[in-house]
Amino acid sequence: MISALTLAERQLAIAVSLLLALCGLAMAIAGRDDLLGVHGAIVLLFGIGGIFLVLSKYFEPEPSDERLTRYYDDPTKVGIVLSLAWAVVGMFFGVWVAALLAWPDLTFDAGWASFGRIRPVHTSGVIFGFGGNALIATSFHVLQRTSRARLPDQFSPWFVLIGYNLFCVIAASGYLMGLTQSKEYAEPEWYADLWLVVVWVTYFLIYIRTLQRRKEPHIYVANWYYMAFILVVAVLHIVNNLALPISLGSAKSYTVYSGVQDAMVQWWYGHNAVAFFLTAGFLGMMYYYLPKRAGRPIFSYRLSIISFWGITFMYMWAGSHHLHYTALPQWVQTLGMTFSVVLLVPSWASAGNALATLNGAWHKVRDDATLRFMMVAAVFYGLSTFEGSFMAIRAVNSLSHYTDWTVGHVHAGALGWVAMITFGSIYALVPWMWKVKQIYSPKLVEVHFWLALSGTIIYVFAMWNSGIIQGLMWRTYNDSGTLAYSFIDSLVAMHPYYIARTVGGLLFLIGAIVASYNVWMTIRMARSQAPEHAAEADIPAGTALQPGE
Amino acid sequence: MGLDHQTLVAFAKSWGLFYLIALAIGVLIYAFWPSNRKRFDRAKKSILDKDDRPGD
Amino acid sequence: MPNFHRKLERSAIGFVLAIIGVSAIGGFVEIAPLFTIQETVEKAPDMRVYTPLETAGRNIYIREGCYACHSQMIRTLRDEVERYGPYSLAVESQYDKPMLWGSKRTGPDLARVGGKYSDQWHVAHLINPRAVVPQSVMPKYGWLMRTELNTADLGQHLAAQRKLGVPYTETQIANASADAYGQASPDSPYAGGVGERYGEATNVRAFDGEPGRLTEMDALVAYLQVLGKLTDAAHKQTAATGK
Numbered sequence: 001m002i003s004a005l006t007l008a009e010r011q012l013a014i015a016v017s018l019l020l021a022l023c024g025l026a027m028a029i030a031g032r033d034d035l036l037g038v039h040g041a042i043v044l045l046f047g048i049g050g051i052f053l054v055l056s057k058y059f060e061p062e063p064s065d066e067r068l069t070r071y072y073d074d075p076t077k078v079g080i081v082l083s084l085a086w087a088v089v090g091m092f093f094g095v096w097v098a099a100l101l102a103w104p105d106l107t108f109d110a111g112w113a114s115f116g117r118i119r120p121v122h123t124s125g126v127i128f129g130f131g132g133n134a135l136i137a138t139s140f141h142v143l144q145r146t147s148r149a150r151l152p153d154q155f156s157p158w159f160v161l162i163g164y165n166l167f168c169v170i171a172a173s174g175y176l177m178g179l180t181q182s183k184e185y186a187e188p189e190w191y192a193d194l195w196l197v198v199v200w201v202t203y204f205l206i207y208i209r210t211l212q213r214r215k216e217p218h219i220y221v222a223n224w225y226y227m228a229f230i231l232v233v234a235v236l237h238i239v240n241n242l243a244l245p246i247s248l249g250s251a252k253s254y255t256v257y258s259g260v261q262d263a264m265v266q267w268w269y270g271h272n273a274v275a276f277f278l279t280a281g282f283l284g285m286m287y288y289y290l291p292k293r294a295g296r297p298i299f300s301y302r303l304s305i306i307s308f309w310g311i312t313f314m315y316m317w318a319g320s321h322h323l324h325y326t327a328l329p330q331w332v333q334t335l336g337m338t339f340s341v342v343l344l345v346p347s348w349a350s351a352g353n354a355l356a357t358l359n360g361a362w363h364k365v366r367d368d369a370t371l372r373f374m375m376v377a378a379v380f381y382g383l384s385t386f387e388g389s390f391m392a393i394r395a396v397n398s399l400s401h402y403t404d405w406t407v408g409h410v411h412a413g414a415l416g417w418v419a420m421i422t423f424g425s426i427y428a429l430v431p432w433m434w435k436v437k438q439i440y441s442p443k444l445v446e447v448h449f450w451l452a453l454s455g456t457i458i459y460v461f462a463m464w465n466s467g468i469i470q471g472l473m474w475r476t477y478n479d480s481g482t483l484a485y486s487f488i489d490s491l492v493a494m495h496p497y498y499i500a501r502t503v504g505g506l507l508f509l510i511g512a513i514v515a516s517y518n519v520w521m522t523i524r525m526a527r528s529q530a531p532e533h534a535a536e537a538d539i540p541a542g543t544a545l546q547p548g549e
Numbered sequence: 550m551g552l553d554h555q556t557l558v559a560f561a562k563s564w565g566l567f568y569l570i571a572l573a574i575g576v577l578i579y580a581f582w583p584s585n586r587k588r589f590d591r592a593k594k595s596i597l598d599k600d601d602r603p604g605d
Numbered sequence: 606m607p608n609f610h611r612k613l614e615r616s617a618i619g620f621v622l623a624i625i626g627v628s629a630i631g632g633f634v635e636i637a638p639l640f641t642i643q644e645t646v647e648k649a650p651d652m653r654v655y656t657p658l659e660t661a662g663r664n665i666y667i668r669e670g671c672y673a674c675h676s677q678m679i680r681t682l683r684d685e686v687e688r689y690g691p692y693s694l695a696v697e698s699q700y701d702k703p704m705l706w707g708s709k710r711t712g713p714d715l716a717r718v719g720g721k722y723s724d725q726w727h728v729a730h731l732i733n734p735r736a737v738v739p740q741s742v743m744p745k746y747g748w749l750m751r752t753e754l755n756t757a758d759l760g761q762h763l764a765a766q767r768k769l770g771v772p773y774t775e776t777q778i779a780n781a782s783a784d785a786y787g788q789a790s791p792d793s794p795y796a797g798g799v800g801e802r803y804g805e806a807t808n809v810r811a812f813d814g815e816p817g818r819l820t821e822m823d824a825l826v827a828y829l830q831v832l833g834k835l836t837d838a839a840h841k842q843t844a845a846t847g848k
Contacts, residue, residue, distance in 0.1 A: 068603075069602055069603065069604075070602060070603070071602070071603060100742070100744070101711065101742050102742075104734075104735070104741070104742040104743065104744060105745075107744050107745065109745055109747060109748075111669075111746075111748055114669060114670075114744035114745075114746070115670070115673065115674065115744050116669045116670020116671055116672075116673050116674070116744070117669065117670055119670060119673050120670065120673075144603070145596070145600045146595075146596060148600070148603055148604055149603050149604070150603045175670075178668035178669065179668075180667060180668065180670065181667075181703065182667040182670070182672055182703055182705065183703055184673075184708060208618065208621065211620075215603070215604050216592075216595060217588075218588050218589075218591070218592045219620065220592055220595070220596060221592070222596075224620075224624075227620065227621065227624055228624050231621060231624050231625055232624070232625075235625070244765050244768060244769055245765070246758060246761040246762050246764070246765040247758070247761050250758065250761070252664070252762070253765075254702045254703075254762075254765050254766050254769055255702050255703045255769075256702075256769055257702070257703070258698070258699060258700060258701055258702045258703075258704070258769070258770065258771070259646075259695060259696075259697075259698035259699045259700070259701050259704050260646065260695040260698065260699075260704070262701070262702065262703050262704040263698075263704045263706050266703070266704070288596060291593075291596060291597065292596060292597065295597065296597075297593040297594050297596075297597060298593050301589040301590070301592060301593040302580040302581065302589060303580075305576070305579070305580045305589075306576055306577065306580050309572065309576040310573075310576075312624060313569070313572060322708065323706075324680075325680035325681050325682055326678050326680060326693070326706065327678070327693055327694055327695035327697075327698070328695075331558065398680070398682055401680075401708075402676055402707075402708070402709055402710040403709075403710070406708070406709065407709070474684060474685075474688070475682070475684040477684075482687075483684060483687055483688055487688070487712075487713045488738060488740050488741070491711075491712075491740060491741070491742065492740050498742075
C-alpha cells in the first residue's frame, strides 16, 4: 500500500503519524495516573506503527502517472477485510452477552467481562466496526464508479480508514476498562470523539473533492445517501457529544446537557444514528449493488429521489418516540410519534423500489445467494420499518418499551437489513476488487445465507415472544386489583427465550465466520492466479484487468 | 436566551408544518418534471455501463 | 425549480448545504424549545445535589453499564406507578449529567430504589445477586468491595459540573474528598461536615459495613440509597393529583 503513495504523500504520512504519536505521548504522560494513559499508549503505538510502515517502503520507486487512469481500490480492499474482522469480533461479543442473560456466571468474576462492559463492545463492534468499515469501503468504490473519477489522492483514504479503526479500537478497549459516557451508541469519551471529528471531516472532504471532479453530470442517488450519512452523522456526533472533561489528564467528562434535555438530545442522536448510519448509508449500498448485481437498472429513479428527501427530512423529527410517557413534554412525544408513522411511506418506497427492481430477475435470485442476501435485506428493511412505525405509536410503545421487543426490532433491522445488505454487497464486490471470475466458493455463500436467515428468524421470534410476554406480565392485574406478577416472575419466564436468542446469534456468528473464510480464500486464490503480478500486488495499476469486467 | 419557551414551541408547531409541506411539494415537482425524465433514465442506466477506468 | 435543483446537483457543495438544511431544520425546530425547557420543569427548591460519594457511586454505575439493564424513569402508567412508585418528574433528573433514564429493563426500574432495601441487602446482592435472589441474572460485582475508592479527583468532578450549571458551592468543591470519606465513616471527624453542606437528611453510614475503609462498594450503595430521595416533589405531585 505504501508503494502506491507518491513521495510527497509518504512524507505527509510520516508527518501525520509522528503527530499522532506525539498526541499519544502527551495523553500517556498527562494521563499517567488515569486510564487515559492506557489509551495514550495505544495511540502512541498506532503512530509509531504508521511511521515504521511508511519508512519500510519509503525508498521504493514512486508510482507512475499511469495510476491516474485507474480507480484507487486498495483502501476498499483493506476496508472489506477489516469489516469482516470486526463482524466476527462484534458478533462473538454479541453471542457472549446473550449467553450471559441465560447463564449469568460466564463473567468469571472479572470486571471487564460483566454484561454492562461487554455489551457496548458488541454494539459498537457491529455498528461501527462492521457496519462503519463496510460503509467506508463501499462508499469509496461506489463514489469512484458513479462519478467516473479517481479518489483525489492516495493518502487521505488511508487516513480515514486507519483513523476510523483507531477510533473503534479506543472505543472497544475503553469499554472493557470501564470508560464510557453511558450515552447509548455514543459511549466513547471526549478524546475519542474529538479524533472521530478529524477523521470524519477528512472523509467528507474526500467525498466532495471526488464529486467535484466527476465526469457524470448527475450525481447518482446512491451518493446522495452516502452524503447524507456522512453529513448528518457529523452533526449528530458533535451535538450529542459536547462535554467537559474534568481535566486534560483524565478520561472522565461531564456532558453539557442535563436531565430531560440530555434525554432529548441523546435520543435525537440515537434515533438518527439508526436513520443515517444504519439506514441512509446502507440504502446507498443497496441502490448501487442491488441493480448492479441483478444487471437491471433500479425500478424507479423518481421514487428513489422522493424517498431520499422523505427519509432525510422526517427521521430528524422522530427521535422523541423513544421517550413516550416519560417526563418529556407531551407535544414533543406526539410530534415524534406522528413523524415516525409518516416515515413508513418513504421507507416502504425504498424497500418496494428494491424488490420491484428484481421483478423479472427472480430466476437470478433463486440461483444466486448473493442477490438473495440483498433481496432478503430489502424485505427485512420493509418489515422492520413497519414495525418501527408501529412501535412508535404511544399505545403500542407503552407495552413494548423497556422490553425485549425493542431488542428484537433492532435486530430485525441490524441482522436482517444491515448485515444482509452488507454481506450481499461484499460478496458482489470481492470478485470485482480482486479481479477473479467469482468468489472462492458459491456453495459457502449459500451456506452462509441459510445460516444468516435462520439465525435472524430464531433471534427475532425469540425476542418478540419474550418482549410481549414481559410487557404483558408487567401490566397484568389479578382479580383483587393488584399486580399479578413480580418482576422476577417475568425474568424467569424469559429464560427459554434467552437461550433461543443465544442460539440464533450463534448461527449468525458462524455465518460471519464462513463469510470471512470464503473472502480470505478468494484473496489467496486471486494472489496465486496472478503470480506474475505478485511483486506489484499492492499497486492498483498492476493488477490485470479484463476488458468488459 | 431571549426567546421564551412558548414562542419557540408555537414556532416549531406552525412553521415546521409549512416547511414540511413546501418541501414535499418541491421534491415532487422536481421528481416529476417532464424534462428531468431523460436525466433520470440516463442516471439509472449509467451504473450498469462498463466501469474499468475513470472517465469511461 | 427544476433548474434550481439541477444547479444544486451540479455543484456538490450546494448539494451538501441542501442535505444539511433539510435534515437540520427538522431536528432544530424540534430541539430548539428544549433549550428553554427549564422554564417548564417543575420547581423543587428543596432538591439537593449529589454528595461527592454519591457522585462517585453514580460514576461507578455508569462505568459498569448498569443503565443497560436498569431504567431510572417511571412512566405515567398505572402498573408502573404501583410497581415502582410515583412517576418520575423532569425536575428529579435536573442535575443528572448524563441522565440515566435507560431504555431496557432486564432488571427492575431503580428510580425509587433508595431506602427500599437495607445497605446489607445491597452489599450482599452486589457481591452475589443469586445469594439473595436465586433467579437473578445480574452479574456479580464482588470486586467493588475489594477496590479502594479513588477520592483524589472528586473536587475536579464537582468543579466540572459546576461549570456546566450544577449548583455546587466553593466549600463543597474544596471539601469533596473529605466529605466522600466522612459520609461512609460516621465516627470520623469528617462526618459532621457532610450534613452541614448537603443537609441533615443525607445518609451518613458505613454503607459497605466496614467503617474503616472507603471502597467502591460504599460509593455505589450510597448512590443507590439516594435514588428518588433528592427531592420529594414526585410524592407531593402524586398526592396533589390524588386529591
